[in-house]
Amino acid sequence: MADTTTLWKDLAAQLRIDSIRCTTAAGSGHPTSSMSAADLMAVLMTKYLKYDWATPHHPNNDRLIFSKGHACPVLYAMYKAAGVISDAELLSLRKKGSRLEGHPNPHVLPYVDVATGSLGQGLPIGVGMALNGKFIDKLPYRVWVVLGDSEIAEGSIWEAADKASYYKLENLIGILDMNRLGQRGETAHGWHGEVYAARFESFGWHAIRLDGHDLAAIDKAYAEAVAITDRPTILIAHTKKGDGYPPIADKDNWHGKALPKDMADDAIKVLGGEKNLTVAVQKPDDKKPAVVKPGTVTLPTYAAGTKEAPRKAYGDALVALGKAMPDVVVLDAEVSNSTHADEFKKAFPDRFFEMYISEQQLVSAAVGFAVLGKKAFASTFAAFFTRAYDQIRMAAISNATIHLSGSHAGVSIGEDGPSQMALEDLAMMRAVCDSTVLYPSDPNQTAQLVQAMAGLKGISYIRTTREKLPVIYAATDTFPVGGSKVLRTSGQDKVAIVAAGITVHEALKAHDQLKAAGIAVRVIDAYSVKPIDAATLKQAAKDCAGKLIVVEDHWPEGGLGDAVLEAFCGGPATLQVVKLAPTKMPGSATPAELLAAAGIDAAAIVAAVKKLAG
């Protein structure tokens, strides 16, 4: 024990010193927020963490998430202590080309599972990882999440706390580094650990309060945590920001500041001088994840002459994927009977996870599953993904592959009114790095695009319409991502109508009315909003003297209209593009009345074509 205590002391000193050294070398960063966690991390990595550093994606590895991502200097110092990065690399922190970014980023660093830095997201992602371990892979790994006290104010933490106890995630352990000081002064609850303890306990957790700088107390707390078998545990560790170097310890105005060289030198001296310990970390078990062999996907099909809602086709397609792909998991936010994710739930209850009405948790749990190799599909009303835009943005930084389905898009949902109408989802989802945005108009197309999503990398989004729509495609038609379908054309098209989803059907009606009036128009189904089919649009512009009408059930900003315009960037183009889209706040009425009021129904298209065709 004496030896162990010495090791812990030395390692903790090294973690502090290295946190100081790398941030001072960078000239920025968060040494003080790292130092408060050093003792907790020293004991964790030498006695409790199980991790095979040679195989970061080993399915039995414990996962360690720094929800307080700004404290990554101590995480990187742990990597050095584990012997997987050199001292030289440690000192490359925050510099161009370094794997050690200002916040942990799995794009570049294999030991990091998810990007953090937007606070309050590590614990919710940890819930997804713990669900995966307990219910899907059935492996005994633990998920350790290091939390700051400021971030406990984020509602996403409480969404996670609720789901973690609901699913009895004993494999999830939070480590709250309660150092009292936030970015601009004291947090709302300071060192009142009893407040955090009472809250987590009321949310069904086992809470342990401890002195986060007492190595024996830390050891005891971890031992207690890993012995709990019926619920998640949170360690509430009373710590000091900047602990170990009195001139900055528990002092205001030391958040996110590197120590000047002279102070850094002094601090290193006070802490016992530079060290280059390499410590052993326990190897994990080598159990196999509970997976079964994949099969062949047989998609549902919908007969010509019938009608079906794209959201229903989404649910049906999920079932087809579920049968063939054992790694598909589905999550929903208490609206599965509307999004039709419940079709999957009925077929595969063990792979369906109800997140109740917590959309942030919905997306974060999907990210947790995704980075551990599952094909995670998450659904809610399209409007409510706005609740999780930060999580979606961060998922892209995490390099996570998640599949999102938003139902109830646009004014066409009708009577429920604008709070339920997604009119910004395409803009939001387009503006995500390397995202894919799909918007089907037909159930056969929907099913095929859902299957395509399962093979896409990154963030993919499908906008599924609430209303039943006529089947316009054969089950044998194919819909490559990045493609489009020219549904109507003649040798003499005057105008091309570009539509997607419900407006495709309005465009087809408009086509027939215009044809009867002797005006030939092209109708393009731009089901792939991102990437958009630039070639087909350019051909249409060429054939129609640049006259395009884009009609969409979405605000005019950022959606299909902007995607179409972007297709013409780069080269020269002569264009006359008319955007038809809702511009006033809609109310409650029938879908047909609202499409008309928004100026995106067949009559509005006909009028626009007549005006444009001149």
Added chain:
Amino acid sequence: MADTTTLWKDLAAQLRIDSIRCTTAAGSGHPTSSMSAADLMAVLMTKYLKYDWATPHHPNNDRLIFSKGHACPVLYAMYKAAGVISDAELLSLRKKGSRLEGHPNPHVLPYVDVATGSLGQGLPIGVGMALNGKFIDKLPYRVWVVLGDSEIAEGSIWEAADKASYYKLENLIGILDMNRLGQRGETAHGWHGEVYAARFESFGWHAIRLDGHDLAAIDKAYAEAVAITDRPTILIAHTKKGDGYPPIADKDNWHGKALPKDMADDAIKVLGGEKNLTVAVQKPDDKKPAVVKPGTVTLPTYAAGTKEAPRKAYGDALVALGKAMPDVVVLDAEVSNSTHADEFKKAFPDRFFEMYISEQQLVSAAVGFAVLGKKAFASTFAAFFTRAYDQIRMAAISNATIHLSGSHAGVSIGEDGPSQMALEDLAMMRAVCDSTVLYPSDPNQTAQLVQAMAGLKGISYIRTTREKLPVIYAATDTFPVGGSKVLRTSGQDKVAIVAAGITVHEALKAHDQLKAAGIAVRVIDAYSVKPIDAATLKQAAKDCAGKLIVVEDHWPEGGLGDAVLEAFCGGPATLQVVKLAPTKMPGSATPAELLAAAGIDAAAIVAAVKKLAG
């Protein structure tokens, strides 16, 4: 008491009957979720609510928010019982042109303060209203928030719970209609009122459990709640969804369904038949809000030759507004030393509200202040407004006027890495109904735009840059919303460079380098991203043979580039637009290195111009 009890019984029956009648007439809606709240509402409106129906915006009125907005049939039934809508109007529910939308909407209905329907937002907005009553207007009104049990899973509820007790909002009373059933079955906690009570108590609330169908118990609970003087109170009312009509009471699959005509007739009979009671509601006090007279704004100015960050100019301008406008309130999410909202805090601590790290609460509290007549400015890092996109979207539906400032935008923040870089905020904010999106490049311009925001209606957003930027405008220059500045032009411009914020300075550098190389370019500062200055862009396209380069520190989707393209919609245009924008996930490096890596620095602009100018 016997008379009162009879009145309550009759009124509660009428509220149930009218909830059934109007939804059956509409053919859709939420009668069962209304019926569970009927007894609670009958006692509230006849004994505790203080409201002058003739003056919905009376500053002393209690505020009543249906956070469970789908239960609005009972709210509309209360309006009928108050005598402010007719039975005929009640029966217009959900029909085109009716003020009674599927969820409550203040666009059309003066008794509704804020739109609800996206769950978990009523309580956070109520916190803003209660803060206004307690700390700004200093009026004794109460804020009553009716909550559903499903929505308690939203993290935003716990952000609100935390802030409500932190600010000791005894004037905030939540009424939790715990009817056990969510949209697709039982909630996570069913009728376990002890779970909700323990959680709210741990968050510093006074919790009262009661039978929500026992009129005497309801009366007692309200009496207890209004007597609490040191913290907010939540009533946890055990209720039955569909209570009052046994065939649907506490039954699954009755969420959001109107009763068929025959069942409705039977239910009305069971409930004692149609009624047309009109009840008296207590009038509020007639105290005056604590306001002082406005003065004249004297904006800060910045001298030519100096540098300052737009975020600092934002803070300075807030102080100037604060001095002249007593109705300005400022909120921040624990980053006020970065957003520089702390300048206002130092000058006017009584009008500054720290929301800690809870961005959803930040925006919702601003909405609460806004709908009670305050000019609310809310700030955080631009990236973190993504956390509150649903709240921003809903604020637009609420017709609320709020002013948002997002600092730390784009790759130019440098070393902190992508988690802290807003690269989607312009897309997100453009896709909000009737929003204004501003992006200044200079501190004088920033100050003027902040003042302009204070006069704008709806959602306005300013993107303030982290880096210190050279002063390029005189303090006397003016910057109308919807305008732009042509910073460089000659009689022979080959290409127009459209920039905003930090890229304006790169464009100016590029201009000088190109001029030295004999290539004349126009430089346009498009500080008003929405509305965009279409006239200036069209003139530039005309003068430069359609050759435009748009350079922005934002993903290529939905931002300045798309705004510029939109300016050319409608009429014919010959264009060759090149978008320069980050397209790969950035890492950590210096601002200059990251601008270069993203292809949006002066060198990239010069190269693009040379290519385009041919």
